[in-house]
Every structure is written in structure tokens, then in C-alpha cells.
Amino acid sequence: MFDGLKDKLGQFKDDVEEQAEEPAEGDDEAEADTEAEPAAEAVTESEPDTAEAESAEDGPGLAKKAALAATGKTIITEAELEAPLEQLELELLQGDVEMTVAREITDRIREQLVGETRKQVESGEQVVERAIAEALRDVISVGQFDFEQRIAGADKPVVIVFTGVNGVGKTTSIAKLSQWLETHGYSSVLANGDTYRAGANEQIEEHADVLDKRIITHEQGGDPAAVIYDAVEYAEANDVDVVLGDTAGRLHTSNDLMAQLEKIDRVVDPDMTLFVDEAVAGQDATNRAKEFNDAAEIDGAILTKADADSQGGAAISIAHVTGKPILFLGTGQGYADLEEFDPDEIVSRLLEE
Ligand SMILES: Nc1nc2c(ncn2[C@@H]2O[C@H](COP(=O)(O)OP(=O)(O)OP(=O)(O)O)[C@@H](O)[C@H]2O)c(=O)[nH]1
Ligand SMILES: [Mg+2]
Known part of the structure; x- marks a missing residue:
């Protein structure tokens, strides 16, 4: 999942390491190098088993600088970071990361790494990896909330309306979510608010049949x-916990259809509006999330088709750009292919070797 971004982040780690390994220039650096030896040994003595200790002994570069950290010295300079960060920003943009998000990530990494003096002993790679992880987590987890807690705490029925452009997976996500709700102990009724497209009733009825759910x-x-x-009336009369309201695919610019969404807001006043888009749409998905949020405010997003080959840029951009979190990832065509979106989990996936 999101292999494009994963490769790019791995490359950045290597780039920083490489920069740091270039031969030291000037007296300060040379002095720093000699000082690093005892520090590295001290590390080896105190923690004989750790991988960091070994790499600190092995070579010059970041590992050695990290050993310096034990003496409270600066690990990485701004000059060393400049080229790798510029490269990373370019790569992020190519990986479908939205521009302001790419800038935010590189700024945060720079902030974390430049001039930083650290007391604890870490290998250079760990220091860089942690900086990337923190930068990513900060931008990804904007507005994040626990969907299940929200459902648990809300008055019933909880009404959720799904919006987005054509063919991104709204109807499929509703079917998946009704199953997800059932496994978490909540009943649901489906409502086909897609009265626009021919065959929409039959399509959602088929899902409802398979899942044994009531459909209006x-x-x-x-x-x-x-x-x-x-x-909603059905749910109230039958003690159903959640109403899942489908809508027709639309562009945020289609006035009639956007007016329909406003009417839904007025008439049923949904508890949540979830924007659905597909990971493979990349930057377009991020732009649309923003446009929809501006036109008819959303509470969160579902990013579908994360199983298909996508860069991953939308997954790390949408929350930062809209201020609304991604709540679920669609990971296939089956009903069980719905994952709760967990920023920590996404970050560790993006950074795993
Ligand atoms: N691989 C994969 N396919 C998905 C996923 N979610 C939906 N699809 C497929 O995407 C296609 C469109 O899904 P729909 O649920 O009909 O999309 P929609 O947004 O309701 O489409 P409209 O109602 O026409 O606007 C279907 O073939 C789904 O099986 C997913 O997470 N992964
Ligand atoms: Mg649909």
C-alpha cells in the first residue's frame, strides 16, 4: 500500500545519511570526529547489544554524529539537509502529496533535525526516521477522532450521509460500513439517496440483500x-442505531446536485457527512475533498481503493488540507475490506523497510 511514498521516504533517509558521510571539512569537523570515538566506545560499553552501538562504531557520518549527541553536540547541520530536503519535497509532490502539505512535512523535518542537540544516544538513521515519522504524523492526524466512540456517544439514530464524485466507491463503502457497524454491535438501515442514476436502487438493494440489511x-x-x-423515521420506529444515506455522484460544481445536499442538510440534519474518494485519484482526491468541504461541510473522509496501486499522497494530504480526518480506508471489493484509518499505523507502514 502506498509504495510510491514509501520508496521516496526511504530514499530521503539514505540521502541524509550519504550527505552526512561526506568527508569532514575544516577543523571543527575534524575535532568533532576525534571526539566521537570515545563517545562511540562509551556507547558500546553501556549498551553492548544494541544495533545503534554497532553502527556508531562502524563508520563516519550520521552514526558518529549521533554518538556525538551523547556529549550534547549538534547532530545534523542545515547545509547537510538542504539538498535531501529539496529532493524530498520534489518527490513528495510527484507522489501526489499536496503542495502545502509537502512543504509542511519538509519544514517540520528541518525544524526537528537542524541544530538539534540530543542527550540520548540514537543512531543517525533513528534520528532521521523519527523526524520523518513525527512530521508525517502531525500532518496526517489533523482533526482525527475515534469513529466508534463518536457513534457510541451520539443519540440514536446516528445519521450519516456520504458524498463524492461518480464511481469512487460511495455505495460500496456504505455496504462495508453497515457490516463494520454490525461487527461492532450497531444496527443500521441503508437509504438510497441516489435517485439520479438508473440502476442505483438495484445496486444497493443487492448489497442489502447479501448483508441482510433493511433498505429504504x-x-x-x-x-x-x-x-x-x-x-430516519424507520430507524426511530425500529430502534436502529445508524442510518447510512447514499447520494448520487456529483461534482462540487453541479449546482442542482449540490442544492440537493443542502436540502438533505436542512431536512434531516445529518450527524455526519462523510466524503468518499479514491486513493488512486491522488492530488485530484485532495482537491475534491477541499472543494466539497467548502461547498457542503464534511466531517471526515473515506479513502477507497487503497489496495490499488497508488502513490499515497491523498492519504497524507486530505486531513491537513481540509482539517477533517480520514476515518476509513477501502482496501478491496469485499465487504470486509474496510480498515479504520490509524495515523500511527499509516506512518509505520510508510517507514517500514
Ligand atoms: N479495489 C477496490 N475497488 C473498490 C473499492 N471500493 C469500491 N470499489 C469498486 O469501485 C467501483 C465503484 O463503486 P461504487 O460503490 O459503485 O461507487 P459509487 O461512488 O457509489 O459510484 P456512483 O454511485 O456511480 O457515483 C465498484 O466496482 C467497486 O467494487 C476499494 O476499496 N477497492
Ligand atoms: Mg453509488
């Missing part, structure tokens, strides 16, 4: 707000 539909051409309203 109206005729094609009907009023989506009325369908979802009926589903």
Missing part, C-alpha cells in the same frame, strides 16, 4: 432528502 428506496427521480428522512 424511492423511485428514480425522487427527492433524496425524502428518502433519507423516511429512513
